[in-house]
Amino acid sequence: MKVSTQKSFRAVHTWTGLVAGLFLFIAFYAGSVSVFVHELMSWQQQGELRQATSLDRAQPLIDQFLAQTPEAAHGFSLVLPGHHGPELSLYWYNEQSGAQQKIQWQGDELSHAPARQDFVSLIYDLHFTAGLPRLFGTYLFGIVCILYGLALVSGVVIYAPVFFKDLFALRFGQSLKRVWQDAHNLIGVLSLPFHILFAWSGAVLTIGFVLxxxxxxxxxxxxxxxxxxxxxxxxxxxxxxxxxxxxxxxxxxxxxxxxxxxxxxxxxxxxxxxxxxxxxxxxxxxxxxxxxxxxxxxxxxxxxxxxxxxxxxxxxxxxxxxxxxxxxxxxGNFAEYPVKWLYFLLGLAGAFLFYSGNLMWIEARRKAGDVLQPRSIRFLTALTNGSCIGAMAGVSGLFLAGTLLPEALHAKVYFALFGLALLWAFIRPAVQARRELLLLTALLTLLIPLAGYLHSGEQLLSALLQGHWIRFGVDATALGMAAAFWRLSRI
Structure with missing residues (x-):
């Protein structure tokens, strides 16, 4: 390959990765968690005193709702007790307000609340909106998926000649940039088929009609x-x-x-x-x-x-x-838990791929510049640390909010933590900010089993002995993730 051609592909790979990487980090991290969306709903509801709503109350719910809101007769959904919670829920899109409403029984009266404000739905929505307004975020992610595909193609063209030579090389004794690059290349190559699938399907599912x-x-x-x-x-x-x-x-x-x-x-x-x-x-x-x-x-x-x-x-x-x-x-809605755990790990690996890509570019520019570093490098460093680690801290905070706080406060907790992390990354030196934010994320993640205990009164060991596998799985995974965040903060 000509040097000029390789430089062109390298530039495409770098800039598409930088532009799309921060959005994709949030998409992959939130997506890895939302693979277990039904399990998370069960985890949140364990220990609650609510009983499953009787189906006999379904028709009165519909009748009373239509009597109050006759214009909703054109179209509405009724979600049965089960995978989506123990209560009957009626969903209706209000065209005048442009928002979806969730209607449930509250005693003998109907309660109206914004739909999708619980922590599980928020994590699920982060996967394809990154917290942006739903319609705008969905279309933006479709464009991001196209850039993602370009980054994959250009990355294969650039590194194909050395794929097998350096595939399993993890040179820890060398520079930090070399360690990040080896890990980035290893994960990128081994998970390439899945990334091609995610890029293609992501574009089709978000902007298919536009395409x-x-x-x-x-x-x-x-x-x-x-x-x-x-x-x-x-x-x-x-x-x-x-x-x-x-x-x-x-x-x-x-x-x-x-x-x-x-x-x-x-x-x-x-x-x-x-x-x-x-x-x-x-x-x-x-x-x-x-x-x-x-x-x-x-x-x-x-x-x-x-x-x-x-x-x-x-x-x-x-x-x-x-x-x-x-x-x-x-x-990953097939083949049950083996595939779910595979997608969970692939999601985390994908998030690492985008974070490490940005860090490699930053490290290369830092070494090429002066000691003070250009403003653009400092800006991208703070943006990468703040948005990526802020998203992880925010998701852990959502787990705590989901067990301890009303639904109306869940989104506020996420955006408060995300905004705080972003601000902290800009006002603190880069290395200290990264370590401090990772320690914050580790602490929040470590508190998830404690919040679950306060919510249900069931300890991790008790959950294991009594066969409550969902509670044990969530809490054990949280402890493992907390340990990983702490270890990363020491690098």
Whole structure:
């Protein structure tokens, strides 16, 4: 390869990595945690006195909600007790306010609160928004994924000639930059197939429709979405008649859906045009099988329980199979715990990859410059330490808030810790700031088992002896992560 060509690829790799690296660090770190999203919900709820809401209260919940908010009849979701918590929850997107609402029973009255403000949902959202406003953050991450792909391709082109020569070389006796570079290259090469998958699937899942725009307007004369629409529908859309009819009770509809597809483990219902003669309800759930995609769907008329359609993984159309399969591969929603732990480790390794990439560039520029360092180098150093370590401290703080504080305060805890870390990184010398922030993160992570004990009264050893594997797994992992943060602070 010509020297000029190699320099061009090196420049692409460096700058795409620097621009996208900080966002990707947060995405990978939060993503590694959110692999266990259902387990974290169970961990948070252990020790609480709340009982699972009876399904008999589902229809009164819907009736009272629609009586108060008739405009919501166009579309709303009902989440059943189970993986998503012990209580019935109704979700509705308020177009006037532009926010999603969560409605639950509070005694005999309905409580309205912003949706997705609990700590588990916040960690999940960090994976594809980095804490930015949801719509803006999602589209921004789609662009970041494209830059991520460019960094991967250019990195392979640059280092392909020495992949096998220096693959397992970890030269601890040499400079700090050499140690970071060896670790960066090792992790990058060994996890390359997964990173290609994450970059590609991340772009498709965030800005897939934007990527289709050239084909929509230049190839298919504006008709591509019409062609694709049947690929992702279980039943064709039918306009409401305007004829009002009563809804069948939720329990009756559930029984019909379960009889229609017995293997479906129903998790949620989506009502469309509720109360209209053509209104329907879609039942979403899981079908445990060996297939990559395990989701199933049943659609009934909401007033007559007539079966309008059903869909299992074996019946998926090519487009649905592709999209659902891509989602399963991206989130690790298959093959149970071996894959979940693999994705957890890959997420942490990916976060290290982006952090170490920035540190290598900073170290190289520092050695090339004078003792005082240019302002740009100091700025990037503080930004890297503050945002990366601040995100880790914020996630640990979310675990503490999730067990000890009301949901409304969870986001405030994360952003307070993230902002504090960022400020600290800018006002303190770089090396001291990194060590102090890592020690703070270690302390916050170490407190997670204690917070769990205060919440449930169950110690780590007791959880192990009594077979409470989720509590034991979360607390043991927190202790291991705290030890790792402490060890990193000593380097």
């Amino acid at each position: 289709l725009a050239p084909f929509q307007f230049l190839v298919y004369d504006g008709k591509l979405l019409e062609i694709l629409e049947p690929e992702f529908e279980v039943v064709a859309h039918v306009e409401p008649t305007g004829v009002k009819v009563p809804l069948l009770p939720v329990t009756e509809l559930l029984a019909k859906a379960q009889a229609t597809l017995p293997e479906l483990e129903i998790e949620s219902l989506y009502y469309h045009d509720a109360g209209d003669q053509n209104g329907n309800v879609t039942f979403y759930g899981q079908i445990h099988s060996q297939a990559l995609t395990q989701s199933g769907v049943v659609v009934l008329n909401a007033s007559t329980a007539e079966v309008l359609g059903q869909l299992t993984p074996e019946q998926f159309r090519p487009g649905t199979t592709f999209l659902r399969g891509l989602q399963s591969l991206h989130y």
